[in-house]
Amino acid sequence: MVAKFAMDDDSVVVVIGSGAGGGTLSNELAQKGIKVVCLEAGGRHEIQDFVNDEWKSFSQISWLDKRTTSGSWRVAKDFPNLPAWIVKAVGGSTVHWAGASLRFQEHEFKARTTYGAVEGANLLDWPVTLAEMEPYYDKAEFKMGTTGTNGIPRLPGNNNYKVLAAGAKKLGYSEFHTGNMSINSKPRDGRGACQQIGFCFQGCKSGAKWSTLYTEIPKGEATGNLEVRPNAQVLKIEHDAKGKVNAVLYADSTGAMHRQKARIVAVAGNSIESPRLLLNSASTMFPDGLANSSGQVGRNYMRHMTGSVYAMFDRPVHMYRGTTMAGIIRDESRFDPRRGFVGGYEMETLSLGVPFMAAFLDPGAWGRDFSSALDAYDHIAGMWLVGEDMPRETNRVTLHATEKDKFGLPIPNVNFDDHPNDIAMRTHAYGRGSAVYDAVGATRTIHTPPYPSTHNLGTNRMSANARDGVVNKWGQAHDVKNLFVSDGSQFTSGASENPTLTIVALAIRQADYIADQMSKREI
Amino acid sequence: MRVLDKRTRFNRRNFLKTSAASVAAAGAVSGGVVSIGATPAWAEGLTAIKPDAAKTLLVMVRDLYPHDRLGDAYYEKALASMDQAAAKDATLAGQLNDGAANLDAAARKLRNTPYAAIKAEADRVTVLKSIETTPFFRKVRGDMVVALYNQPEVWAKLGYEGASAEYGGYIHRGFDDLDWIKDA
Numbered sequence: 001m002v003a004k005f006a007m008d009d010d011s012v013v014v015v016i017g018s019g020a021g022g023g024t025l026s027n028e029l030a031q032k033g034i035k036v037v038c039l040e041a042g043g044r045h046e047i048q049d050f051v052n053d054e055w056k057s058f059s060q061i062s063w064l065d066k067r068t069t070s071g072s073w074r075v076a077k078d079f080p081n082l083p084a085w086i087v088k089a090v091g092g093s094t095v096h097w098a099g100a101s102l103r104f105q106e107h108e109f110k111a112r113t114t115y116g117a118v119e120g121a122n123l124l125d126w127p128v129t130l131a132e133m134e135p136y137y138d139k140a141e142f143k144m145g146t147t148g149t150n151g152i153p154r155l156p157g158n159n160n161y162k163v164l165a166a167g168a169k170k171l172g173y174s175e176f177h178t179g180n181m182s183i184n185s186k187p188r189d190g191r192g193a194c195q196q197i198g199f200c201f202q203g204c205k206s207g208a209k210w211s212t213l214y215t216e217i218p219k220g221e222a223t224g225n226l227e228v229r230p231n232a233q234v235l236k237i238e239h240d241a242k243g244k245v246n247a248v249l250y251a252d253s254t255g256a257m258h259r260q261k262a263r264i265v266a267v268a269g270n271s272i273e274s275p276r277l278l279l280n281s282a283s284t285m286f287p288d289g290l291a292n293s294s295g296q297v298g299r300n301y302m303r304h305m306t307g308s309v310y311a312m313f314d315r316p317v318h319m320y321r322g323t324t325m326a327g328i329i330r331d332e333s334r335f336d337p338r339r340g341f342v343g344g345y346e347m348e349t350l351s352l353g354v355p356f357m358a359a360f361l362d363p364g365a366w367g368r369d370f371s372s373a374l375d376a377y378d379h380i381a382g383m384w385l386v387g388e389d390m391p392r393e394t395n396r397v398t399l400h401a402t403e404k405d406k407f408g409l410p411i412p413n414v415n416f417d418d419h420p421n422d423i424a425m426r427t428h429a430y431g432r433g434s435a436v437y438d439a440v441g442a443t444r445t446i447h448t449p450p451y452p453s454t455h456n457l458g459t460n461r462m463s464a465n466a467r468d469g470v471v472n473k474w475g476q477a478h479d480v481k482n483l484f485v486s487d488g489s490q491f492t493s494g495a496s497e498n499p500t501l502t503i504v505a506l507a508i509r510q511a512d513y514i515a516d517q518m519s520k521r522e523i
Numbered sequence: 524m525r526v527l528d529k530r531t532r533f534n535r536r537n538f539l540k541t542s543a544a545s546v547a548a549a550g551a552v553s554g555g556v557v558s559i560g561a562t563p564a565w566a567e568g569l570t571a572i573k574p575d576a577a578k579t580l581l582v583m584v585r586d587l588y589p590h591d592r593l594g595d596a597y598y599e600k601a602l603a604s605m606d607q608a609a610a611k612d613a614t615l616a617g618q619l620n621d622g623a624a625n626l627d628a629a630a631r632k633l634r635n636t637p638y639a640a641i642k643a644e645a646d647r648v649t650v651l652k653s654i655e656t657t658p659f660f661r662k663v664r665g666d667m668v669v670a671l672y673n674q675p676e677v678w679a680k681l682g683y684e685g686a687s688a689e690y691g692g693y694i695h696r697g698f699d700d701l702d703w704i705k706d707a
Contacts, residue, residue: 052686195692378682
C-alpha cells in the first residue's frame with residue numbers, strides 16, 4: 001500500500017530528489033518506519049519506457065532545463081547550455097549511470113593532508129575517514145549487488161574490454177579487470193542477469209543494473225512509509241522564526257504550487273540544482289542563501305578530470321556490444337606526485353553509438369579528418385579517463401543575474417576553469433590511454449575532450465569546521481540542524497573513483513544518523 | 524567474429540518516401556556530387572529551401588561530413604529534416620537560403636565559380652573555412668551532425684547495429700567474439 005501524506009503533515013521527512021542519494025535515503029528511512037515524501041522534478045519512466053536510441057533517450061530522461069556556463073572549460077564553448085549530462089526522472093542519474101562502484105582510497109579522504117597546499121585549490125580533508133565509511137561501503141555493495149564483492153562474480157569482458165586488457169597487460173599494468181559494477185552478473189534481488197545489451201546510459205532495459213527507480217523506491221513504497229511525487233519541481237525551502245526548516249514549496253506538472261510541511265528536509269538534487277535551491281531559498285534570516293554562512297554554497301564545483309581516448313584498429317571491435325563500461329585499469333589511480341600531479345585517475349572502457357560519437361568525438365569538428373574516424377566506427381575501441389580534479393572556490397554554481405526559469409526563479413550558471421593539476425593529469429592520462437591501445441596495434445588514436453559533466457560534485461561540501469563548508473560529517477547543515485544534503489554535492493573532494501557508491505554509502509549512513517537524532521528528539 | 528553486411532538494403536525511392544519531408548524522388552539520381560545544370564527532383568520536394576540553395580547545401584553537407592561510400596540520399600534526407608524545420612520557421616528558412624547564396628558568393632570570390640561547381644574538394648573546403656565562423660555555418664554543421672548520423676541506414680553503413688534489447692542484447696550475439704587478440 002503506497003502511502004499518501006497530507007500537505008500539512010509536519011511529521012514527514014521531505015527528500016528532494018530520487019537518485020542515488022535521495023532514492024536511497026528515502027528507502028532507508030522508510031524501512032526504519034520514518035514517513036517520507038520524496039519530491040522528484042522529473043517524470044516516472046519505468047523500464048518498459050526506456051528506448052535503445054541515444055537521441056530519443058536523451059530527450060526522454062535528460063535534465064534539459066536551461067542552464068548557462070562560463071569559464072575556460074571547453075564544455076562552455078561546445079555545449080553552452082548543457083554543462084551537465086544528468087537525468088531528470090524518478091531514479092535520477094542512477095537511470096543512466098554506467099554502474100561503476102568503487103570505494104574511495106584512504107588517502108583520498110585526506111586530500112589536503114596528502115596533497116599539501118596546492119596553489120589555486122581549496123583542498124580540505126573530509127571529516128570522515130575510510131575506516132568510518134567501510135561498514136557503509138559494505139552495506140552499499142550488498143544493496144547494489146556490486147560485482148567483485150559479496151561473492152558476486154565479475155561480469156564477462158566484452159570486445160572493448162578485451163582490447164583494453166590486452167593493452168594493459170602489454171604495458172605491465174597489474175590491476176585491470178571487468179570492474180566492480182552494480183550490474184547483476186547472475187540473477188539477484190529479484191532482478192535478472194545482464195544481457196549485454198549496451199545502452200546502459202539510456203536506462204537498462206533488463207533491470208540488471210542497479211537503479212533506485214526499480215530497487216530502493218518500490219521497496220520503500222512497499223513499507224507504506226514512502227510517497228514519491230514525480231513532476232514536483234521544488235522552488236524553495238522555508239523555515240520558521242527559529243531558523244529551522246519547516247516546509248518545501250514546489251510546483252506540480254500543471255504549474256500549480258504546493259507547500260509540503262516537513263519535520264526534516266534532505267536536499268539531493270545533484271550538484272547544480274542542490275546549491276541553486278539553497279541560494280534561491282534566501283530569506284531575511286539567511287540573506288546569502290540557506291545554510292550559507294560559510295559562503296561555500298555553490299563553490300568548489302568539481303566534475304572530475306575527464307577525457308576519452310578512442311583508438312582505431314585494422315580489425316573490427318564492435319565496442320558498443322555489451323556493457324558500456326566493461327572494464328577498468330586502476331594502476332594510475334594511486335597517489336604518485338612524480339607523475340607531475342597530485343591525485344590519480346581510472347581508465348574505464350566506454351562506448352558511444354554512432355549518433356553520440358558524432359556529437360562528442362570532437363565537438364565542432366568537420367571534414368575528412370573527422371568523418372574518417374566515423375568511417376572506422378566498428379573498428380574503434382574506447383576508454384574514459386576519470387580522475388580527481390581540484391576544488392576551487394571560483395569554480396561555482398551561481399544564480400544567473402537576469403535569466404529566469406518558467407517559475408520566475410534565476411537559472412543556474414556553472415563557471416569552471418581547469419586547475420593546472422587537472423590539465424597535467426589529463427595530458428598524462430591521454431598519453432597512457434594512447435599507449436594502452438598502441439601496444440595492441442592501434443593505427444590512430446583520438447583524444448576526446450570532456451563530455452558535459454556526469455560527475456557533478458562538491459557544491460555543498462562537508463567540513464569539520466562550519467566556516468569551511470556547508471554540512472558536517474553527517475551531511476547535516478552546519479547552520480540548520482534539520483536540513484541535510486544527501487547527494488554528491490556534499491563531497492569534500494572528488495577522489496578518482498566514480499562517485500555513486502560513495503553517495504549511496506553516505507545516504508545509508510545519514511539515514512542511521514537521522515533516525516538516531518529523531519529518536520533522541522534532537523531534530 | 525560476427526561482422527556486418529554493409530551493403531545497401533533499402534530501395535532509394537522508398538527510403539526518401541519514408542523521410543519526414545516525403546521528398547518526391549522521381550528517377551534514379553546518381554551518387555556523388557549532383558550535376559549543376561538541372562534542378563534535381565529531390566530538391567523540388569523541399570518546401571522552405573529553394574532549389575538553388577538546396578544544390579549548394581547538399582554539396583556543403585557532403586563536404587562537412589564526407590563519406591565516399593554514402594550516396595547522396597543520406598545527405599538529402601538529413602537536409603530534408605532541416606527543410607521541415609525551416610518550413611515552420613521563416614527566420615531559419617531565410618538563414619539557410621541567404622547562407623547558401625553567401626557561400627556561393629564566397630566561392631565566386633575565391634574560385635570564380637558557384638560553390639557546388641568547384642571541382643576539387645580541397646578548394647571547396649578552403650571556401651567553407653572562409654565562412655566557418657558564421658551563424659549559418661554553425662547552424663548547418665550542428666544540425667547536420669545530428670541529422671546525418673541519426674539515420675539507422677547510416678548506422679548500418681558504419682557498422683553500428685542500433686537497438687539491441689529486442690534481440691536479447693548481445694549476450695548470444697557476439698559481445699565477446701573478438702578473435703584477433705591472443706589470450707585476450
